[in-house]
Amino acid sequence: MNAIQTNCISLNVHHFKLDNISLTIPNQKISSIVGPNGSGKSTLLKIISNLLKADQGSVYIYEKEAQCYKNKEFAQKITMLQQSKNQLPNLTVKELISFGRSPYKHFFSNQLSMEDEQIISEAMQITNITNYKNRLFYSLSGGEQQKVRIAMALAQKTSILLLDEPTTYLDISHQFEVMELLQYINKHFNITIIMVLHDLQQAATYSNYMIALKQGKIVQRGIPNEVLTKEFLQSVYNLQARIKFEDGYPLIIPNIRR
Template identity: 50%
Template structure:
């Protein structure tokens, strides 16, 4: 089953267009969306999460067209961590992560034990528990990124979309987040769809790759097969060496801009 399918999606926004986007994102796998700055990756995520409505075409989530979802039902199915760098005033990390539970709140049922346990779990897996009582805006960029990830995880959805989850993180924390996402994908069979700029991470941690350029899908498939020197030339206009090391590790060495 596909987690998300798009069929001939067209969308105009300002001077930009998503053109004829037809995709099938596999369920219970990790998918990377890659492509140059301004190629439409974040716009695509927004059309998949009802923040933008296509001019033409259809988006299905778990085989159901987006317009058929009720707001709370959708929030229990799909979580989105945006690329937004806006700071969030006057909230502690614990309060922010607890917002992830909003879709499950009932009248007169402010915080049940299950909500508390899930918020605790989300902070533990993202290693943000030590910041629980800190004000969000006082955290470093990387710490904020992890707290926002915890909030998305606390939504406990089948599908999670992450727009550049490793931006702002040092190399150790990047690996930490990627390994955490692999564990979550395996343990909970959560479908993870993320925008990544690091192609080496896309190749080595993701099962499926979607490459965009100028609002169109250029290529999809197994990242280890898709990411070649030719592909890097086509998508990014760079010369690079791509080597498969130790049988299974893709090593990408950018050489120069063409």
């Protein structure tokens, strides 16, 4: 069973068209959506997460049409972390992570059960942020904040995690820390991860499957070694370069005129 399937998704928004997108996302794998700026990557992710409604087409989550899920049921299947530089006012780390339990609570209830407390504690342990639980979220570094947001997603106990450019605004060490954490979560908890990435080398290194968009259309899909070729770089990014794989890690080497 695939985690996600889209059939003929199209959307016109702000002079941009996402055009007839049909794809399948493998279950319990890491998939990356790549492509140039303005190609529709984030738009597609928002449609999958129900944040945007397509003009036509359908999205299926575990072979059930997304529109057939009730809101709470959908939130127990899939969660999305969007790009964010906004600071949350006066919330501690634990308070923020506790929002991940919202889909399991009764209306008007904000009391944490013993089960909630255990799940929140486990999410903090997995992301190695237990020591921060009483600190204010805005006092943390960018990398620490991203781990807190991932912990909140883990507390939601969904089987699908969507991330829109999870390493944006982070320095190189925190970028790899976040990517290693996501890979750990996928391998140890079988969570399907779908993320929009700009860094092709990160996408190819950490993904099992890649989907490339250009001007609102799918132009390539498959395993990283098949997608990431010099022909792909030329046609999609207008970049003349060669690719060298070392221990499975791709190096994109541009053709520089001397």
